[in-house]
Amino acid sequence: MQKAAIEKNNEAIAAQLAPVGRETVQDRVYSELRRALIGGLFEPSQVLTIRGLADALVTSTMPVREALGRLITEKALEALPNRSVRVPPITLERLDDLLRARILIEGEAIALAAARMGPRQIATIETILGEWDEMRALKHKKDVDREVTLNQSFHFEIYRSCGSAVLIPMIESLWLQSGPCIRVAIYAFSEAGEVDTAQYHRRIVTALATQDAQAARESLAADISRPFTFLRSKLQSAAAKDQT
Amino acid sequence: MQKAAIEKNNEAIAAQLAPVGRETVQDRVYSELRRALIGGLFEPSQVLTIRGLADALVTSTMPVREALGRLITEKALEALPNRSVRVPPITLERLDDLLRARILIEGEAIALAAARMGPRQIATIETILGEWDEMRALKHKKDVDREVTLNQSFHFEIYRSCGSAVLIPMIESLWLQSGPCIRVAIYAFSEAGEVDTAQYHRRIVTALATQDAQAARESLAADISRPFTFLRSKLQSAAAKDQT
DNA sequence: TCAAAGCAAGTGTGATCACAAATCAAAATC
DNA sequence: GATTTTGATTTGTGATCACACTTGCTTTGA
Numbered sequence: 001m002q003k004a005a006i007e008k009n010n011e012a013i014a015a016q017l018a019p020v021g022r023e024t025v026q027d028r029v030y031s032e033l034r035r036a037l038i039g040g041l042f043e044p045s046q047v048l049t050i051r052g053l054a055d056a057l058v059t060s061t062m063p064v065r066e067a068l069g070r071l072i073t074e075k076a077l078e079a080l081p082n083r084s085v086r087v088p089p090i091t092l093e094r095l096d097d098l099l100r101a102r103i104l105i106e107g108e109a110i111a112l113a114a115a116r117m118g119p120r121q122i123a124t125i126e127t128i129l130g131e132w133d134e135m136r137a138l139k140h141k142k143d144v145d146r147e148v149t150l151n152q153s154f155h156f157e158i159y160r161s162c163g164s165a166v167l168i169p170m171i172e173s174l175w176l177q178s179g180p181c182i183r184v185a186i187y188a189f190s191e192a193g194e195v196d197t198a199q200y201h202r203r204i205v206t207a208l209a210t211q212d213a214q215a216a217r218e219s220l221a222a223d224i225s226r227p228f229t230f231l232r233s234k235l236q237s238a239a240a241k242d243q244t
Numbered sequence: 245m246q247k248a249a250i251e252k253n254n255e256a257i258a259a260q261l262a263p264v265g266r267e268t269v270q271d272r273v274y275s276e277l278r279r280a281l282i283g284g285l286f287e288p289s290q291v292l293t294i295r296g297l298a299d300a301l302v303t304s305t306m307p308v309r310e311a312l313g314r315l316i317t318e319k320a321l322e323a324l325p326n327r328s329v330r331v332p333p334i335t336l337e338r339l340d341d342l343l344r345a346r347i348l349i350e351g352e353a354i355a356l357a358a359a360r361m362g363p364r365q366i367a368t369i370e371t372i373l374g375e376w377d378e379m380r381a382l383k384h385k386k387d388v389d390r391e392v393t394l395n396q397s398f399h400f401e402i403y404r405s406c407g408s409a410v411l412i413p414m415i416e417s418l419w420l421q422s423g424p425c426i427r428v429a430i431y432a433f434s435e436a437g438e439v440d441t442a443q444y445h446r447r448i449v450t451a452l453a454t455q456d457a458q459a460a461r462e463s464l465a466a467d468i469s470r471p472f473t474f475l476r477s478k479l480q481s482a483a484a485k486d487q488t
Numbered sequence: 489t490c491a492a493a494g495c496a497a498g499t500g501t502g503a504t505c506a507c508a509a510a511t512c513a514a515a516a517t518c
Numbered sequence: 519g520a521t522t523t524t525g526a527t528t529t530g531t532g533a534t535c536a537c538a539c540t541t542g543c544t545t546t547g548a
Contacts, residue, residue, distance in 0.1 A: 022539090024500090024501065024502090025501080025502070026313075026501080026502085049528085049529065049530090050529075050530070051528085051529070051530090052529095059502085059503095060502060060503050060504080061502095061503085061504095061530090062501080062502050062503065062504090063501085063502070065310070065530080065531085066309070066310055066313050066501095069270075069310050069313060069314055070313055070314055070316075070317040072314075073314040073317055073318055074317060074318075075410075075413055082509090082510065082511090082529095082530095083509080083510085083529080083530055083531085084510090084529075084530080085530095093409075094409065094410075097408050097409060097410045097411075098410055100408070100410075101408070101410045101411055101414070104348065104349070104352055105348070105349070108348055164341050164344070164345070165337075165338065165341060166319070166338075166341045166342055166344075166345045166418075166421070167341075167345055169319055170345070170414055170417075173414075174410075177410070266509090268530090268531065268532090269531080269532070270531080270532085293498085293499065293500090294499075294500070295498085295499070295500095303532085304532065304533050304534080305500090305533085305534095306531080306532050306533065306534090307531085307532070309500080309501085326499095326500095326539090326540065326541090327499080327500055327501085327539080327540085328499075328500080328540090329500095
């Protein structure tokens with residue numbers, strides 16, 4: 001009986017080979033749309049069509065329509081009574097609503113994470129902080145895409161440590177919903193001068209390193225609030241101008 | 245120019261007619277599956293097939309597959325690597341995770357609602373309480389379906405008053421996720437004797453009537469926790485029995 | 489007798505088509 | 519000239535088909 005020998009050989013092969021993975025087209029479309037949404041590539045109130053997206057992504061309508069359906073249930077997109085879908089418009093109420101929910105849930109997540117993050121995890125987010133500084137030092141021109149990506153990595157690296165399989169998808173949904181708004185704010189930030197995001201992030205890191213859950217929660221709330229309050233005042237002044 | 249006259253006539257007609265609505269088949273399938281899930285009609289770990297559900301619901305596979313996709317993104321269902329979908333199994337960690345999230349989010353919702361509910365809304369939930377008592381008085385046999393429905397109405401009538409378009413879908417998602425677990429607990433409750441749910445609900449109502457947000461939050465937490473802690477101890481003893 | 493190979497039924501995924509509703513622009517009507 | 523009507527195009531929805539993968543059973547070989 002060569003069974004043991006064959007088994008061993010198979011194991012040796014398995015060690016060499018990487019699992020190939022079988023991502024469906026639908027999954028790729030979904031991920032791509034998510035990325036675009038969180039990155040703020042779509043504008044609020046913009047209407048999306050199935051065939052249009054299918055053409056842009058070079059697939060058929062089938063994977064796109066299912067991906068859109070999923071994004072609608074996450075409230076990342078909005079189904080109009082006409083049955084067309086658009087990215088939800090920004091309103092003052094929605095802004096406040098989103099901010100409150102984010103502080104509540106992401107605050108809870110970071111408080112949980114504070115007790116669970118080891119030196120390994122702390123080191124990881126410090127690396128991300130380093131990359132941020134590097135980016136700022138090297139380039140004068142603003143690389144908004146990279147800023148968005150690094151910011152996302154920083155936050156989710158923390159949230160992943162909270163150990164809750166329930167909270168994380170909710171946070172993703174919240175980012176999906178606030179993505180289109182936030183982009184507007186980041187652009188405005190970059191123009192309005194160097195309000196240092198890194199400073200806020202550093203405060204979060206020191207809170208986490210000392211396992212101070214309350215401080216982590218508060219500094220996170222401050223970090224999240226910035227773009228929201230900024231956008232809020234901007235919207236208010238725009239509304240005031242409309243009235244005149 | 246009869247324009248104004250015609251307009252007025254149309255308005256008169258519109259006042260008579262109820263909007264007919266154009267619910268798609270997909271929406272109906274989705275609602276039906278939601279109802280089944282929240283009501284706990286599916287068992288944890290049960291595998292669902294597209295064609296099977298399509299036959300049961302008497303439609304084609306198309307609306308079903310899209311509805312399943314949506315439920316998967318809400319974590320109400322789970323996609324296995326085999327690409328089959330099942331209702332998520334119950335584990336101790338998941339139970340604790342769900343309970344914590346529900347107390348956090350539904351607690352926030354009821355705290356907001358406490359400040360916003362008027363006599364009109366209070367009367368509505370008291371009506372639901374009345375129906376509960378009625379049900380209990382008339383029938384000795386347990387009508388679990390009706391219990392589930394009334395419990396749901398009671399809670400969501402409150403949550404609707406919180407005024408947050410962001411929190412409510414999250415709560416719905418949480419109910420979807422805990423539905424299959426809760427059903428097990430309710431059955432066990434009904435057998436284990438008359439632990440009066442109404443008593444917990446009444447405490448919530450008095451807290452809301454006096455606009456006491458903190459008391460509302462706490463009594464809600466107590467109400468939600470019951471089936472969870474019950475199920476938890478049941479699972480633990482089952483696990484202990486397995487080990488022997 | 490038992491494990492491996494082979495086969496058949498079942499299942500999810502993606503493409504395409506048919507149809508109804510919505511949208512927009514040109515034409516007709518007052 | 520403004521409004522309504524009409525018609526063409528676009529769009530979402532549902533059904534059906536083709537294909538690939540999985541699964542479970544039967545058959546084959548040692």
